[in-house]
Amino acid sequence: xxxxxxxxxxxxxxTGEKVFLECxxxxxxxxxxxxxxxxxxxxxxxxxxxxxxxxxxxDIPEGYSVSREKKERFSLILESASTNQTSMYLCASSPxxxxxxxxGDGTRLSIL
Amino acid sequence: AQKITQTQPGMFVQEKEAVTLDCTYDTSDPxxxxxxxKQPSSGEMxxxxxxxxxxxxxxxxxxxxxxxxxxxxSANLVISASQLGDSxxxxxxxREGSGGSYIPTFGRGTSLIVHP
Numbered sequence: 001x002x003x004x005x006x007x008x009x010x011x012x013x014x015t016g017e018k019v020f021l022e023c024x025x026x027x028x029x030x031x032x033x034x035x036x037x038x039x040x041x042x043x044x045x046x047x048x049x050x051x052x053x054x055x056x057x058x059d060i061p062e063g064y065s066v067s068r069e070k071k072e073r074f075s076l077i078l079e080s081a082s083t084n085q086t087s088m089y090l091c092a093s094s095p096x097x098x099x100x101x102x103x104g105d106g107t108r109l110s111i112l
Numbered sequence: 113a114q115k116i117t118q119t120q121p122g123m124f125v126q127e128k129e130a131v132t133l134d135c136t137y138d139t140s141d142p143x144x145x146x147x148x149x150k151q152p153s154s155g156e157m158x159x160x161x162x163x164x165x166x167x168x169x170x171x172x173x174x175x176x177x178x179x180x181x182x183x184x185x186s187a188n189l190v191i192s193a194s195q196l197g198d199s200x201x202x203x204x205x206x207r208e209g210s211g212g213s214y215i216p217t218f219g220r221g222t223s224l225i226v227h228p
Contacts, residue, residue: 033216040121042203042220058215090157097214098145098164098207103157 003027006091006104013111019078021107023091030096032074034058034066037088037106049074050096081111115139116204116219123224125194132179133189133222135204143209146187147216148178151201160202163187194226 007022025032031050035043035058045058047066055066063085067075074093078085088108092101117136125131137146148160163171163178171178179188191198204219 031214035218040220043218045215048215088155092157098162098209100147100149100159100162101157101216102159103149106155108155 004091004093004102004104006089006107008107009105011107011109013078013081013109015080015082015111017078017081019081019109019111021076021078021089021091021109023074023076023093023104024072025074025093025102026072027093027102028071029093029102030071031094031101032068033092033094033101034064034074034076035090035092036060036085037090043090046076083111085109086111114219115217116206118204118219118222120222121220123222125191125224125226127196127226127228128193130190130192131194131224133191133202133204133224135187135189135219137185137187137204137206139185139206139208141208145207146178146180147205147207148176148187148189149203149205150198151203151221153200157203161189191224196226196228199224199226 004025013019033048034046049055049068065077090106091104094101115138144165146163150158161173161176163180175192177190201221203221205216207214207216
């Protein structure tokens with residue numbers, strides 16, 4: 001079974017802090033994704049990566065950056081956390097093409 | 113314009129009855145894939161079923177089936193014999209092949225509550 005592991009299930013940080021969310025997958029998938037999920041808005045794509053060291057902006061990249069130094073790991077960075085970044089963050093991975101995504105359990109991030 | 117539209121924010125169904133969750137999509141790409149995911153209150157997203165744009169038959173996976181009407185651009189999820197554990201958010205998604213990006217697009221979801 002594919003396993004996508006997010007480093008924290010719950011996280012509380014303060015405004016202005018630099019926040020790192022880590023995601024690791026164990027199935028050698030080329031594609032990895034970061035989403036944020038807010039009630040009534042569904043999943044919105046922040047960034048995705050289709051290969052090591054490759055990244056593309058999604059729909060809402062402002063205030064975020066990403067890093068993919070190794071194929072299995074995709075990190076989301078909040079450069080200077082703000083209260084409007086309080087949300088549920090979901091990481092996913094998939095092979096290229098018309099394949100389903102496999103999701104981690106999500107990180108509920110609160111910025112105080 | 114939204115590429116995936118789920119018009120039902122919330123649905124209620126009696127246990128053991130069938131329920132249909134609506135999904136319409138918008139694409140000019142002849143090649144695409146359609147997906148349904150389930151998200152229980154615990155938060156994890158679970159893949160349920162897949163339909164390819166060139167598939168002639170409607171996809172089925174156990175109690176889940178996908179009613180694919182290509183001309184209408186609809187891909188409704190049918191859950192037969194609902195169970196209490198089916199209570200969750202359900203998301204419809206699409207991956208298009210244009211440009212080779214295959215970036216998934218999600219609808220806003222439908223909350224399903226199954227009553228005993």
